[in-house]
Structures are given as C-alpha cells and as structure tokens.
Amino acid sequence: MRRVAVIGTGITEFGELWDSSFRKLGIGAGLAAVEDAKISAEQIDAMYVGNMSAGRFIRQEHVGALIADYSGLVKDHVPATRVEAAGASGGLALRQGFLAVASGLHDIVVVGGAEKMTDVSDTESSMIQSSAADQEWETELGATFAGLHALIATRHMHEHGTTREQLADVAVKNHKHGSLNPKAQFRREINRDVVLRSPIVASPLRMFDCAPSSDGAAAVVLCPLENAEKYAEVPVEIVGSGQASDSLALHNRKDICTMSATRVASDRAFAMAGLSQDDVDVAEVHDNFTISEVLAVEDLGFFAKGEGGKATEDGRTSLEGDVAINTSGGLKARGDPIGATGVAQAVEIVTQLRGTAEKRQVKDADVGLAQNVGGTGATAVVHLFRRA
Amino acid sequence: MRRVAVIGTGITEFGELWDSSFRKLGIGAGLAAVEDAKISAEQIDAMYVGNMSAGRFIRQEHVGALIADYSGLVKDHVPATRVEAAGASGGLALRQGFLAVASGLHDIVVVGGAEKMTDVSDTESSMIQSSAADQEWETELGATFAGLHALIATRHMHEHGTTREQLADVAVKNHKHGSLNPKAQFRREINRDVVLRSPIVASPLRMFDCAPSSDGAAAVVLCPLENAEKYAEVPVEIVGSGQASDSLALHNRKDICTMSATRVASDRAFAMAGLSQDDVDVAEVHDNFTISEVLAVEDLGFFAKGEGGKATEDGRTSLEGDVAINTSGGLKARGDPIGATGVAQAVEIVTQLRGTAEKRQVKDADVGLAQNVGGTGATAVVHLFRRA
Numbered sequence: 001m002r003r004v005a006v007i008g009t010g011i012t013e014f015g016e017l018w019d020s021s022f023r024k025l026g027i028g029a030g031l032a033a034v035e036d037a038k039i040s041a042e043q044i045d046a047m048y049v050g051n052m053s054a055g056r057f058i059r060q061e062h063v064g065a066l067i068a069d070y071s072g073l074v075k076d077h078v079p080a081t082r083v084e085a086a087g088a089s090g091g092l093a094l095r096q097g098f099l100a101v102a103s104g105l106h107d108i109v110v111v112g113g114a115e116k117m118t119d120v121s122d123t124e125s126s127m128i129q130s131s132a133a134d135q136e137w138e139t140e141l142g143a144t145f146a147g148l149h150a151l152i153a154t155r156h157m158h159e160h161g162t163t164r165e166q167l168a169d170v171a172v173k174n175h176k177h178g179s180l181n182p183k184a185q186f187r188r189e190i191n192r193d194v195v196l197r198s199p200i201v202a203s204p205l206r207m208f209d210c211a212p213s214s215d216g217a218a219a220v221v222l223c224p225l226e227n228a229e230k231y232a233e234v235p236v237e238i239v240g241s242g243q244a245s246d247s248l249a250l251h252n253r254k255d256i257c258t259m260s261a262t263r264v265a266s267d268r269a270f271a272m273a274g275l276s277q278d279d280v281d282v283a284e285v286h287d288n289f290t291i292s293e294v295l296a297v298e299d300l301g302f303f304a305k306g307e308g309g310k311a312t313e314d315g316r317t318s319l320e321g322d323v324a325i326n327t328s329g330g331l332k333a334r335g336d337p338i339g340a341t342g343v344a345q346a347v348e349i350v351t352q353l354r355g356t357a358e359k360r361q362v363k364d365a366d367v368g369l370a371q372n373v374g375g376t377g378a379t380a381v382v383h384l385f386r387r388a
Numbered sequence: 389m390r391r392v393a394v395i396g397t398g399i400t401e402f403g404e405l406w407d408s409s410f411r412k413l414g415i416g417a418g419l420a421a422v423e424d425a426k427i428s429a430e431q432i433d434a435m436y437v438g439n440m441s442a443g444r445f446i447r448q449e450h451v452g453a454l455i456a457d458y459s460g461l462v463k464d465h466v467p468a469t470r471v472e473a474a475g476a477s478g479g480l481a482l483r484q485g486f487l488a489v490a491s492g493l494h495d496i497v498v499v500g501g502a503e504k505m506t507d508v509s510d511t512e513s514s515m516i517q518s519s520a521a522d523q524e525w526e527t528e529l530g531a532t533f534a535g536l537h538a539l540i541a542t543r544h545m546h547e548h549g550t551t552r553e554q555l556a557d558v559a560v561k562n563h564k565h566g567s568l569n570p571k572a573q574f575r576r577e578i579n580r581d582v583v584l585r586s587p588i589v590a591s592p593l594r595m596f597d598c599a600p601s602s603d604g605a606a607a608v609v610l611c612p613l614e615n616a617e618k619y620a621e622v623p624v625e626i627v628g629s630g631q632a633s634d635s636l637a638l639h640n641r642k643d644i645c646t647m648s649a650t651r652v653a654s655d656r657a658f659a660m661a662g663l664s665q666d667d668v669d670v671a672e673v674h675d676n677f678t679i680s681e682v683l684a685v686e687d688l689g690f691f692a693k694g695e696g697g698k699a700t701e702d703g704r705t706s707l708e709g710d711v712a713i714n715t716s717g718g719l720k721a722r723g724d725p726i727g728a729t730g731v732a733q734a735v736e737i738v739t740q741l742r743g744t745a746e747k748r749q750v751k752d753a754d755v756g757l758a759q760n761v762g763g764t765g766a767t768a769v770v771h772l773f774r775r776a
Binding site: 001021023046052053055056058059060061062064065066068069073074077078079080081082083084085086092095096099100102103104105127128131132133134135136139243244245246247248249252260261264265374375378379 | 389409411434440441443444446447448449450452453454456457461462465466467468469470471472473474480483484487488490491492493515516519520521522523524527631632633634635636637640648649652653762763766767
C-alpha cells in the first residue's frame with residue numbers, strides 16, 4: 001500500500017446554522033479544503049462523505065452524489081460514496097478515502113463529513129440520535145442515547161470511584177479549549193458549578209455533560225505522500241488506521257466501562273504506525289458525553305482503566321498536560337454535527353501538527369490521534385497522524 | 389493492486405417477508421455466502437453493507453455494526469462499514485469490498501446488502517424512495533420517483549420512437565426470466581396485455597413497469613484471486629469496477645434519455661478489465677422501471693442510443709439473445725430490496741459464470757456485467773466479472 005498524506009483541510013462554523021442548508025455546509029467545507037490544498041476541482045478523483053442520518057434530519061438520502069453535484073464535480077463524473085456508522089461516520093469516510101489512495105486506485109481524494117441537525121425538533125433529534133443504538137433491544141424500549149451513557153457513567157463511578165466532579169472537569173477543560181478555537185460552537189469558559197447546577201438529562205449526566213446538536217461540515221484532501229510536497233508546506237501523513245466493531249446493544253458487553261472497539265481499533269492503528277501511546281502529543285477523542293472522554297483516554301491506553309477521571313482532574317489531559325486531549329474543544333465545545341465530527345477531528349489534528357493552531361497550539365506537536373465512535377461503542381475508528 | 393475473486397454467494401428469498409426482520413435477512417444472506425465459500429467466521433477480516441434507508445424504513449442507522457453483531461462477528465471486532473448511494477448502495481458496497489482486498493489491507497471480506505421495505509405504508513415507502521432524488525428541487529415540489537422516470541420514458545418515446553409496447557416487453561421478458569428463478573419475488577409469466585392494462589402509476593408508466601417494494605438480502609465473499617482455488621471450485625474474478633456521479637436532479641442533465649453516469653462507469657470498468665461489450669455474455673442491469681432497462685442497454689453500449697426498445701422487442705436481450713439481460717428476473721421480477729439489489733446482481737452473475745443457473749443458464753457464459761444505479765442516475769456502478 002502507498003503512504004498517504006493530508007494536504008488540505010476545511011471546516012465550517014459549527015452551531016445552530018439556520019441560514020445554511022446541508023448542501024451549503026458540505027460545499028463550504030469541501031471548497032475550503034480544496035483551496036487549502038491548492039488543487040483544482042479537475043484533479044479530484046473521488047469523494048467520500050460521512051453522514052449519519054440526512055434521510056431523517058433533512059429527508060435526503062444519496063448525499064454523496066448531492067455534494068458532488070453541488071460542488072461542481074459531476075462534470076467529470078467524480079465517484080462519490082457516503083459511508084455511515086452513526087457517530088463514527090466521518091472517521092469511516094476518512095478510512096475509506098485513505099484506502100482509496102493507499103491502494104493506488106485514486107491519487108486525489110476529498111473526504112467530507114456533514115450533518116444538519118437543527119431543522120428538526122429536539123425530540124425528533126433525540127430519536128434520530130438513538131437510532132445509533134439497538135432499535136429492537138434499546139431504543140424501542142425507551143432507552144435514549146443519553147440514558148445509555150448514563151448507565152456507563154453510573155457503573156464507572158461505582159467500579160472505579162470516578163467522581164461527579166471529575167466528569168464536570170472534562171466539560172470545563174473542553175470549554176476552555178473551545179474558547180481558544182474561533183470555529184468552536186461554544187467559545188465561553190465554564191466552571192464546575194455551571195456543570196453541576198445544569199439540568200439533569202439522564203442522571204448522573206447533566207446538560208453540560210452532553211455535546212450539543214450541531215450543524216456543520218468538515219473536509220480534508222488526501223494524496224500519496226510522495227506527491228504531498230507539491231501541494232502542502234507541511235504535509236501530514238496518516239500513519240495508522242484501525243477500525244473495530246462491538247455489540248450494538250450495551251447489555252451484550254462484558255464490561256460497559258470499557259469500549260473494546262476503541263481498544264482494538266487503537267491497537268490496530270498503533271501496530272500499523274509502529275508507534276506507541278508515548279509518542280502521541282495531541283488527541284481528539286469522541287466526548288459526546290463527558291463519561292465518553294474518560295473511557296476514551298483509558299481505552300486508548302493513555303491512562304490505566306479507572307484513572308481517566310483522576311487524570312482529567314489533575315490537568316494531565318489539558319493543553320499543557322501529558323497528552324493534550326480535545327484541543328479543538330471536542331464534541332462538547334467545538335460541536336458535534338454527527339457525520340462531520342470524525343473529519344473535524346482530523347482537521348484539528350492536522351492543524352496542530354502543522355503548528356497553526358494559534359492560541360491552542362500544543363508545543364512541538366509531532367504525532368496526533370483521532371478516535372471516533374459510533375453508537376455506545378459498537379463502532380470505533382482510530383487514526384494516527386505524523387508531521388511528514 | 390491485487391486481483392480479487394468472488395468465492396461465495398448467498399441470497400434470501402425476496403418479497404413481502406413480514407416474518408423476517410432486517411437483521412434476520414442480513415444474517416441469512418451472510419451465513420449462506422460464508423457457507424458457500426466454506427470459510428469460518430474467524431477468517432473474516434471486514435464487512436461492507438449496502439443499505440439505502442434503514443434509518444427511515446426500520447428506524448435503525450448503524451446497520452453495519454448491527455449485522456456484524458448479530459452474525460457473531462464482534463467477538464473478533466471485525467470492522468463493518470455501511471455504504472449508501474440510494475439504489476446503488478449494494479454495488480458501492482461491492483466496490484469498497486473489492487478495494488479493501490485489492491489494496492492488500494484485507495484478505496477475506498464479506499459484502500452484504502439488505503433492505504426491509506414493507507414494514508412501512510406504501511405512501512411512506514414511496515416518500516423514502518423519492519429521497520434518492522433531489523429533495524429541494526424535486527421531491528419537495530411533489531415529484532415522485534416514478535414520476536421522474538415517467539418524464540424519462542415520455543422523452544425517450546418522443547426522441548427515439550420507443551413504443552409503449554416495447555416498454556411492456558421489458559417486463560414480459562423479466563417476468564419470464566423470473567419464472568425460472570426459484571428465489572425471485574414474482575415467478576409468474578405475464579404478457580403485454582397484463583402490463584398495458586395494469587393501473588397507471590405515472591403516465592406512461594403502469595404498475596407492471598415498476599419494480600416492487602421488497603424485503604431481502606444478498607451477500608458475496610471476496611478474497612485475493614491467488615487464494616481463490618482453496619475455497620471455490622469455480623472462482624469468479626472481478627475484472628473491472630467503475631463508478632460515476634451525475635447531477636442529482638433530472639433537470640440539470642443535458643439529455644435525460646442518457647444516463648451519463650452509466651456510460652462513464654461502464655467505460656471505466658471496461659478499461660480496467662481490458663474487455664469490450666462484445667465479450668459480455670450476461671448482464672444484470674438496474675430495471676427499477678422498464679424504461680431504465682432500455683436506457684441501460686443503450687448506455688452500457690450493447691445497443692445504439694434509441695435502439696434499446698427495439699432490441700428488447702426483437703428478443704435480443706432474452707436468455708437466447710445477443711446478450712442475456714436480467715436473467716434473474718431483474719429488479720422487476722426478482723424484486724428490489726434497494727440496498728440488496730447491487731449485491732443480488734453480483735450473486736446472479738457469479739451463478740451464471742459458475743454454470744449453476746439451471747433453467748435460466750446462459751450457455752457458455754464467461755464474462756458478466758452488473759450495472760447498479762442510484763436515484764435517477766446520479767450514481768452508477770458497473771462491475772465486470774470473468775470465470776477464473
């Protein structure tokens with residue numbers, strides 16, 4: 001397989017963007033990435049689009065062709081493929097794009113992710129998000145997506161002594177990082193009290209433990225590493241890609257405090273890259289709920305099982321910590337337009353490795369990781385990046 | 389890239405299967421393919437699933453993980469990826485699976501396709517199918533999927549003299565083929581009168597011009613050609629794969645009587661295979677409406693533009709014709725569980741090239757083609773197969 005580099009990134013504002021349509025967001029991110037890579041549309045060989053549920057959010061399936069069409073790529077009949085694995089849709093799109101270039105089939109591939117979530121009611125949005133879990137065994141029986149994560153949080157607190165305050169600290173840190181990211185949905189710092197006094201969503205999780213519903217899109221441009229210097233001052237190589245599945249329903253897991261899919265995907269990515277956790281300077285992880293970040297930093301091997309909450313409390317996951325986690329603000333503060341999230345993570349890591357993250361720049365960042373999760377952990381995708 | 393072979397196929401019954409759930413269908417087809425390939429579950433490296441709209445048909449996204457889970461593949465955390473491009477979802481899944489093996493990333497890949505359409509009302513089903521077209525410019529303004537194809541049919545009759553009777557002949561032929569296929573949804577022959585007297589759906593298209601709503605699933609197992617003889621008596625190589633996009637909305641096409649995406653995807657597949665139309669003995673094409681098959685046999689280059697109707701009338705696309713089209717019965721008679729269709733096409737072509745198609749066997753079939761279309765032609769995927 002050929003070595004693959006990211007040569008361009010693009011991202012829209014994230015938020016409740018009632019003036020922007022799905023297609024406008026998708027095109028915006030794509031064009032920004034293409035401009036950043038200084039390529040012309042004619043050079044694009046293929047496109048992959050991560051999207052969870054445009055069918056229900058905007059009643060439009062077939063969004064690969066939609067974005068290709070409205071980006072002007074159908075003149076050359078550029079193949080466009082949508083991939084979906086709930087919250088992991090963007091990471092999966094990146095993996096398919098990586099594979100298309102690595103295989104030698106395509107030379108220049110655009111990977112995008114987009115979701116338009118705020119055109120439906122909050123109730124409808126919640127139902128759609130719950131369709132990432134097992135419809136027959138969880139959703140139909142009344143379990144919400146937040147409710148399932150509340151079970152994980154409760155068990156993690158019981159098993160490992162993780163405290164309610166430590167969960168709050170995840171949100172506090174990510175809001176702090178978000179305040180340094182001009183593209184974040186929430187750019188205001190908060191403190192523990194704000195989290196702990198916010199309304200309960202599913203006990204023990206409160207409003208500030210949950211990532212918001214967001215509209216937004218992100219995109220990256222890939223090419224073979226050997227050509228990357230033609231396009232990018234600082235090419236970033238994708239050195240590892242791992243994907244793994246687990247049971248869709250939570251009740252079939254051996255231990256709901258561990259996301260095995262993250263562990264396995266991470267092992268696969270590190271093995272491919274020939275790197276270890278110690279090499280990682282900066283990571284974007286899937287903090288759709290505060291408890292999810294605690295699991296992530298444990299299951300990715302940055303901290304021992306049960307020590308994720310403590311590590312957060314001690315500042316070891318902050319910008320100046322052992323490993324900087326969610327410098328973009330994460331899903332919590334940057335926002336979580338579901339299908340865009342995995343690609344937005346890649347955009348942040350590439351920005352860090354290029355050294356252009358400005359106020360939130362991690363010093364001498366050389367290796368970065370992105371972890372993208374679907375459902376309550378039934379799909380995990382982990383990518384490793386290195387400054388080339 | 390490595391050469392890739394199909395070493396196993398599986399397909400469920402197609403029809404209104406009210407006793408079968410989506411997951412049951414998906415597992416059924418997958419297990420049948422795995423048994424046919426004589427592999428064990430532990431050997432599977434990855435899975436790709438084609439599905440159009442489980443989110444709306446059964447309120448379940450994330451169906452890649454779902455099928456992996458209920459097939460017992462999460463023990464080894466097998467990566468599962470759903471791909472979607474409306475009607476072309478199955479063909480796209482096959483292409484991604486092909487790529488995963490060709491690249492060297494994976495050795496044994498299962499490609500499945502599934503859709504459960506009959507658990508919603510006919511009206512809801514029609515709305516969901518219309519979400520393959522442009523929601524902002526077509527669907528929201530009242531255009532149904534059948535209505536858009538009626539525009540194509542009307543124009544083709546006007547431009548090329550295609551007759552109402554010739555359209556009926558597509559259905560008559562495919563029902564005849566379906567009568568020879570024990571897995572077909574409709575196994576009863578019809579005549580021109582049955583088509584011409586059936587209720588109008590969108591003039592000039594009548595009920596018997598339209599493929600049915602179906603439940604069903606299909607699967608194939610892929611491996612590198614060099615290992616194929618270990619598993620299959622008659623391995624079938626995938627010698628070409630082409631994909632192309634076009635405008636999502638019909639009004640943006642230069643000529644609605646031509647599906648440019650089919651032409652381009654077909655050119656790409658033939659170029660990769662080093663074959664020409666004359667080499668093809670048997671083809672499965674996307675006859676979601678009778679007019680679609682007329683366009684397909686023209687745009688694939690089997691007949692000149694405007695002569696598809698006449699060629700059908702003259703029997704040139706029948707089992708004994710120049711090129712046997714839709715020997716399975718096609719979408720019209722075999723059934724069209726949307727996400728399964730592209731994979732079901734591959735199953736039929738492999739069956740023909742193995743020489744095991746029994747009553748519908750094309751004599752000395754050596755090269756086969758499958759053409760899978762999304763929307764009114766915004767996505768087309770063409771694969772070429774050859775007996776290895």
